[in-house]
Amino acid sequence: MAVTSGKIVQNVFVSHCCQQNRQSSRRDYCAPYTRNLLPSTPGKLTWTAISSMQLRTLSIPQNDFTNRRNILCNASASSTVVPFLEKTYFLRLQNGSDIRGVAVDGVEGEGVNLTEPVAEAIGAAFAAWLADKKQADASRHLRVSIGHDSRISAKLLQNAISRGLAGAGLEVVLYGLASTPAMFNSTLTKDEAFLCPVDGSIMITASHLPFNRNGFKFFTNAGGLGKADIKDILERAANIYNQFTAESLTNSERKDSLSIKTVDYMSVYTSDLVKAVRKAAGNIEKPLEGFHIVVDAGNGAGGFFAAKVLEPLGAITSGSQFLEPDGLFPNHIPNPEDKTAMKAITKAVLDNKADLGIIFDTDVDRSAAVDSTGREFNRNRLIALMAAIVLEEHPGTTIVTDSVTSDGLTTFIEKKLGGKHHRFKRGYKNVIDEAVRLNSIGEESHLAIETSGHGALKENNWLDDGAYLMVKILNKLASARASGVGGGSNVLTGLIDGLQEPAFSAELRLKIDQNHSDLKGGSFREYGENVLKHLENSIGSDPNLQKAPVNYEGVRVSGYGGWFLLRLSLHDPVLPLNIEAPNNEDALKLGLTVLAAVKEFAGLDTSALNKFVES
Numbered sequence: 001m002a003v004t005s006g007k008i009v010q011n012v013f014v015s016h017c018c019q020q021n022r023q024s025s026r027r028d029y030c031a032p033y034t035r036n037l038l039p040s041t042p043g044k045l046t047w048t049a050i051s052s053m054q055l056r057t058l059s060i061p062q063n064d065f066t067n068r069r070n071i072l073c074n075a076s077a078s079s080t081v082v083p084f085l086e087k088t089y090f091l092r093l094q095n096g097s098d099i100r101g102v103a104v105d106g107v108e109g110e111g112v113n114l115t116e117p118v119a120e121a122i123g124a125a126f127a128a129w130l131a132d133k134k135q136a137d138a139s140r141h142l143r144v145s146i147g148h149d150s151r152i153s154a155k156l157l158q159n160a161i162s163r164g165l166a167g168a169g170l171e172v173v174l175y176g177l178a179s180t181p182a183m184f185n186s187t188l189t190k191d192e193a194f195l196c197p198v199d200g201s202i203m204i205t206a207s208h209l210p211f212n213r214n215g216f217k218f219f220t221n222a223g224g225l226g227k228a229d230i231k232d233i234l235e236r237a238a239n240i241y242n243q244f245t246a247e248s249l250t251n252s253e254r255k256d257s258l259s260i261k262t263v264d265y266m267s268v269y270t271s272d273l274v275k276a277v278r279k280a281a282g283n284i285e286k287p288l289e290g291f292h293i294v295v296d297a298g299n300g301a302g303g304f305f306a307a308k309v310l311e312p313l314g315a316i317t318s319g320s321q322f323l324e325p326d327g328l329f330p331n332h333i334p335n336p337e338d339k340t341a342m343k344a345i346t347k348a349v350l351d352n353k354a355d356l357g358i359i360f361d362t363d364v365d366r367s368a369a370v371d372s373t374g375r376e377f378n379r380n381r382l383i384a385l386m387a388a389i390v391l392e393e394h395p396g397t398t399i400v401t402d403s404v405t406s407d408g409l410t411t412f413i414e415k416k417l418g419g420k421h422h423r424f425k426r427g428y429k430n431v432i433d434e435a436v437r438l439n440s441i442g443e444e445s446h447l448a449i450e451t452s453g454h455g456a457l458k459e460n461n462w463l464d465d466g467a468y469l470m471v472k473i474l475n476k477l478a479s480a481r482a483s484g485v486g487g488g489s490n491v492l493t494g495l496i497d498g499l500q501e502p503a504f505s506a507e508l509r510l511k512i513d514q515n516h517s518d519l520k521g522g523s524f525r526e527y528g529e530n531v532l533k534h535l536e537n538s539i540g541s542d543p544n545l546q547k548a549p550v551n552y553e554g555v556r557v558s559g560y561g562g563w564f565l566l567r568l569s570l571h572d573p574v575l576p577l578n579i580e581a582p583n584n585e586d587a588l589k590l591g592l593t594v595l596a597a598v599k600e601f602a603g604l605d606t607s608a609l610n611k612f613v614e615s
């Protein structure tokens, strides 16, 4: 079964797809949606068909529309069109500090908006942004690396974005199937044989999202680009796109002169991981000899970890699963936050009587592990484990985490490990930036980590790297072995002894209906903020509840031996509600408190919470 967020519908192709209604200011026309499932011809733009699903009714002022080039209505192998697109179309592709969109047709209600010409314009826009940033003059050719995960739209988007970059005079280096952290790493690696360091890097991925989505993450040696940079790039892309002509997109002379090279960079990245474990074990060649470690890559890009990292270190990897890239993700969503995914790796560990299981998300910036008894090291437990490892190396250091971490984790970090827990906001970029900020004002921090499985260490240039988190765990196994401590993954399990875990823990996601009249035309964010304000006011007078004295996101409240946090999702029109409590009854009391406060907001879908309190 493919991973989808909606129903898969059959593609229906039509040849007469477009009716230009010159009398109307609302027009049905062929949006520039390409049929992305066809094999790509590098360097060639081919619009072969447009599906009926891709017909859009967009509100375009008549003049703007007619001032643009002709819209060809018979989609066929020879017809290429470049319809005008509003700037808002591009800005809607922004997802926090990433670009994300629908790249593949086939899910009902999700029309393709990340097309090849849009990707080409984004490539050219990144080129212009980078040139400004690096203040490069025309004599210096900037170099950009491009990698991708296993998604079926990867190659088409890679070719399109490469054309945009190379067409702007940059040197493009293709890495093929790669991980997001490897891409950032390529801006730091000093090895001219591999054309490194690059000035900028792009990962084509939509992380753990369904198969039809895709997107871009951008890096320079200063780290991942932030929200303001992405907005800037998308605004530039809109201008560039609207200057494209069908001829400029298909000009083969221009394409032949582009500088696009291919390099096996993943071999550099993986050998760095191998070296890190060997070094930590006292320069032993095979420090994991005899350990049986199974990997589940969920058919994403992380399959390399078994053959290129674990095996050279001496580990047995038989029983590893879903290592082959398959962009339809036929086995489970590659995401350590997903229950089915965690069940799959746990089963693999138990079935194979392995010492350890390791699981990654699609682009390998999230990870989790499972010990030999099937106990999961994910969410708060993964943070506790990493905090224990890092605090052994850096006593007293501050551990920065996301906002949905448990009270038990704070007690563990502060009372058992002697560190400081700084619970910040959700979002890997937020926690990393906060850790960097703390260091800059003199508060030492060595670890920024989320319950989602994202994590970054100061020693690793604050690279958000799921594979490196696992390397730290492997180091612990290897060094315990080197110092004569046996027992496989017991050494890891022992590190989180004393972590208190709630009997009840749940996350409910309450959707905001953006079209609801209660929003009065305002944004979902504004509406969500109002819900939060109302909740905050309503709990003020309840003696059973205490607002968290320090809180950076949403409304976090303790009471009935547990806590809840209601906050706005980073990207979606959703208010995620986390509840932890010592038992179901107390969890219910917390749920009822929230429900009483939010039920009057008609634009908020509280059905998940209703269901919870009724059950």
Ligand SMILES: O=P(O)(O)OC[C@H]1O[C@H](O)[C@H](O)[C@@H](O)[C@@H]1O
Pocket (backbone or CB within 6 Å): 207, 426, 427, 428, 429, 450, 452, 454, 568, 569, 570, 571, 572, 576
């Ligand atoms: O706010 P949410 O909807 O829970 O999403 C939060 C998540 O968004 C993205 O996936 C980010 O990459 C994660 O770092 C973050 O944890």
